[in-house]
Amino acid sequence: MVIWTGFGFVIAVIVIGCVIATELITGTIAGNDSFYEANTWLLFFSFIVAAGITYALSKTIMAPKHRKLTDDETGEEVNFITNKHSLFFVPIKWWVHIFIVLGLSALVTGYEQIFLLFT
Numbered sequence: 163m164v165i166w167t168g169f170g171f172v173i174a175v176i177v178i179g180c181v182i183a184t185e186l187i188t189g190t191i192a193g194n195d196s197f198y199e200a201n202t203w204l205l206f207f208s209f210i211v212a213a214g215i216t217y218a219l220s221k222t223i224m225a226p227k228h229r230k231l232t233d234d235e236t237g238e239e240v241n242f243i244t245n246k247h248s249l250f251f252v253p254i255k256w257w258v259h260i261f262i263v264l265g266l267s268a269l270v271t272g273y274e275q276i277f278l279l280f281t
Contacts, residue, residue: 168247173216173257180212181205202268209265213258220247220254 166173184207185198198204229242247254 165251166247166249170247170249170254172219172247173249173254176215176219177209177212177261180208180215184208184211206265206269209261209268213261213265216254216261217258220258 184204188198188201188204189195231240231242232238233240249257252260
């Protein structure tokens with residue numbers, strides 16, 4: 163079961179889209195369907211691109227909005243954060259770091275080890 167708040171599901175769409183796009187593009191350019199599987203740096207590249215897109219979205223469109231309300235009786239100001247986006251209870255800003263770590267671990271250990279974590 164996938165759990166998200168706001169537009170958190172877009173994070174999953176971004177990373178899956180980046181991985182599939184990289185595989186399709188490299189397969190077309192190389193003319194070899196097994197080129198993607200043989201080169202783990204391509205998965206690293208996919209995760210870094212996904213991290214970049216996620217970072218850009220977290221700073222622009224999906225940035226949390228701060229709303230300041232004032233209590234009429236006490237005059238105290240209260241800050242509310244609205245427009246929260248998360249996937250698996252992890253805020254969007256932390257997914258950038260997660261994608262970088264996954265990309266580096268794919269580069270170091272090979273992509274087979276990464277996919278074993280999720281099966």
